[in-house]
Amino acid sequence: MKSSIRYGQLLLVLAVLIAGATIFSTGLGAQDDAWQIVRADYGFKNQRSDVTDILKDLIARGGVDGRVAVNNQTMGGDPAVGKDKSLRIFARNRRNEEREFSFNEGTFVDVRMFAVRRGDWDDRPSNAGGRYPDDSNGLQIIRGFYGVQGRTADVTEQLRRRSRDGALTLLVSNNELGGDPVPGADKILIVVYRFRGQETATAVREGNTITIP
Numbered sequence: 432m433k434s435s436i437r438y439g440q441l442l443l444v445l446a447v448l449i450a451g452a453t454i455f456s457t458g459l460g461a462q463d464d465a466w467q468i469v470r471a472d473y474g475f476k477n478q479r480s481d482v483t484d485i486l487k488d489l490i491a492r493g494g495v496d497g498r499v500a501v502n503n504q505t506m507g508g509d510p511a512v513g514k515d516k517s518l519r520i521f522a523r524n525r526r527n528e529e530r531e532f533s534f535n536e537g538t539f540v541d542v543r544m545f546a547v548r549r550g551d552w553d554d555r556p557s558n559a560g561g562r563y564p565d566d567s568n569g570l571q572i573i574r575g576f577y578g579v580q581g582r583t584a585d586v587t588e589q590l591r592r593r594s595r596d597g598a599l600t601l602l603v604s605n606n607e608l609g610g611d612p613v614p615g616a617d618k619i620l621i622v623v624y625r626f627r628g629q630e631t632a633t634a635v636r637e638g639n640t641i642t643i644p
Contacts, residue, residue: 465546466522466530473501473518475511482506484583485621485632486520488574490540491547495630499540507576507621508634520545569597570643571625577608577618584612590622597626599643603635 471486472479485507489499501518503509510516520532522545534540575590576583586608593601603620605611612618618637624630626644635641 466520466524466532466544467546468520468522469529470521471519473506473510473516475514475516478511478514479519480506480508480510482518484576485574485623486518486540487547488623489632490542490545492573494540494542497542499542501534501536501538501540503536505632507632508619569626570594570599572599573623573625573630575623576621577603578612579616579618582613582616583621584608584610586620599624600640602640603637605637 468483468487468490470481471483473482474480485505486499489505499505503516506518516536518534518536518540520534520540521529522532523529532544572587572590572594575586577586578584589607589609590599590601593599593607599622601607603618608620619634620637620641621632621634622641622643623632624643633641633643
């Protein structure tokens with residue numbers, strides 16, 4: 432389940448027109464503030480996955496050209512196969528006003544709308560100059576999450592240690608990923624990575640083998 436993330440200017444304009452928003456409580460001028468993400472989920476009706484962590488990570492790093500695509504790859508899997516899904520973002524501004532943003536599958540999120548502290552989510556060196564050190568040479572694991580429905584463990588370092596010669600092959604299991612974050616549940620591994628200058632995400636269920644690239 433891999434896909435390069437490429438976005439066009441025309442699609443960004445369409446995304447802004449299509450993306451709906453439901454206001455819980457807001458006031459004049461609130462749109463001028465950046466919204467802090469409280470929670471986000473992706474899916475159809477009650478078939479939804481919590482994507483708060485992965486969305487914050489993508490937005491904190493600026494997405495790709497300032498945009499994050501809403502699709503099964505970037506959201507870490509397909510929670511409702513065959514359905515027209517949506518991304519819901521529940522956010523709060525500095526005035527403590529709350530708002531729900533809804534983006535349909537196939538549209539894009541403008542990262543400038545949201546505020547996420549980069550230091551909490553981005554591990555790139557401060558002197559990287561906007562590029563990962565090994566962009567031209569191979570694989571860079573940006574972030575890894577293992578769990579289910581928002582109850583996830585950060586397994587970024589485990590994945591980085593298992594990467595060899597610009598590639599990663601790993602059986603998705605509790606033993607390989609340092610423990611069971613949700614005992615008894617069928618878990619999923621979500622990996623955001625960069626390979627030869629292209630950033631993408633993939634998701635693999637527990638018991639299967641992940642191979643990147």
